[in-house]
Amino acid sequence: VNVASPASHVLDELTVPIVLAPLAGGPSTPELAAAVANAGGLGFLGAGYLSGDALRERIVATRALTAGAIGVNVFVISGEASSPEVYSDYVDALGPDAGEPRFDDDAFDAKVDVLVSTPVPVVSFTFALPPARAVERLRAAGSEIWITVTTPEEARLAAEAGADALVLQGAEAGGHRGAFDDDTVPIALLPLLQMVHRQTTLPLVATGGIATPGAVAAVLDAGASAAAIGTAFMLAPEAGTSPAHRDAIASPTPTALTRAFTGKLARGIRNRFMDEHPDAPSSYPEIHYATAPIRAAARESGNADLINLWAGEAHQLAEARPAEEIVRALIPRE
Numbered sequence: 001v002n003v004a005s006p007a008s009h010v011l012d013e014l015t016v017p018i019v020l021a022p023l024a025g026g027p028s029t030p031e032l033a034a035a036v037a038n039a040g041g042l043g044f045l046g047a048g049y050l051s052g053d054a055l056r057e058r059i060v061a062t063r064a065l066t067a068g069a070i071g072v073n074v075f076v077i078s079g080e081a082s083s084p085e086v087y088s089d090y091v092d093a094l095g096p097d098a099g100e101p102r103f104d105d106d107a108f109d110a111k112v113d114v115l116v117s118t119p120v121p122v123v124s125f126t127f128a129l130p131p132a133r134a135v136e137r138l139r140a141a142g143s144e145i146w147i148t149v150t151t152p153e154e155a156r157l158a159a160e161a162g163a164d165a166l167v168l169q170g171a172e173a174g175g176h177r178g179a180f181d182d183d184t185v186p187i188a189l190l191p192l193l194q195m196v197h198r199q200t201t202l203p204l205v206a207t208g209g210i211a212t213p214g215a216v217a218a219v220l221d222a223g224a225s226a227a228a229i230g231t232a233f234m235l236a237p238e239a240g241t242s243p244a245h246r247d248a249i250a251s252p253t254p255t256a257l258t259r260a261f262t263g264k265l266a267r268g269i270r271n272r273f274m275d276e277h278p279d280a281p282s283s284y285p286e287i288h289y290a291t292a293p294i295r296a297a298a299r300e301s302g303n304a305d306l307i308n309l310w311a312g313e314a315h316q317l318a319e320a321r322p323a324e325e326i327v328r329a330l331i332p333r334e
């Protein structure tokens, strides 16, 4: 049964069909979310890696900068801890600078509590279906529920779980795959959008590799209600993107999919660390914690060889200009 509401009111009310894709782990800031909202799009805060308190501070900071539409994206880490046999050889191979692998659920309950007491128009989930109880509580607080999916089957499950809109993440997308199962083969955005559009009446938000007004127009024409854009905002001054990451995004170096940094499949700009660890195990967030000190030191020293340079396939089209200008430049021509 599809218990979802028939339409997304937030999408209906946007003055431009542009969503800032959630960008946890640095690039996401209140300033970036507010700038996109002030330009008539939907601003997003990535809640990933934050404590509940830090999330509340960012929501309050964003609200001080915009009265426009904003959303918060939450990771759903549904599985259990991996057994050490899965990751111990890999962690040993990382050498003495590696951190302790450990499992946690990224403070899921604390984040839902914050979002119930400090509601935002949209709460989106990635990596798995959100628990029914969280969906009920957030909906009662007035939020729409969006779920990221990467296959027609995940779209069907998300509709059954009561999503108000589906975020369709194509293979082109930067950052972690939102797939419910880490072994899922990524599908390119246009095939995914065409297939899911055929099977559901839910509003669809297309994401992955979109960086020009022509690409926004293409996904709208293929059935999307809006385009969610990540990498094309990462050079904006409002973004928290690190200097080494900015340089890589501006370069023509191609991207690849990897588990080397976090134990979960993700797309980033190819670098030495990825090439040296082609067979990293699927074990999230254990590997994320094991590589965290290595990545932090590399960010500090500006060593792009050891940083997770998350970016979508069209990253060389990103422009270093204010986010409001980027939104305006993405609006499809009449």
Ligand SMILES: Cc1cc2nc3c(=O)[nH]c(=O)nc-3n(C[C@H](O)[C@H](O)[C@H](O)COP(=O)(O)O)c2cc1C
Binding pocket: 021, 022, 023, 024, 025, 027, 046, 047, 048, 073, 125, 126, 148, 169, 172, 173, 174, 175, 176, 178, 207, 208, 209, 210, 228, 229, 230, 231, 232, 310, 311, 312, 313, 314
């Ligand atoms: C640096 C970075 C961080 C990301 N963090 C998140 C996140 O926290 N939650 C999420 O659902 N998706 C995340 N993504 C994926 C984006 O939301 C989106 O799917 C992707 O950026 C779309 O492709 P594009 O980068 O080519 O526009 C991230 C992507 C990048 C590049």
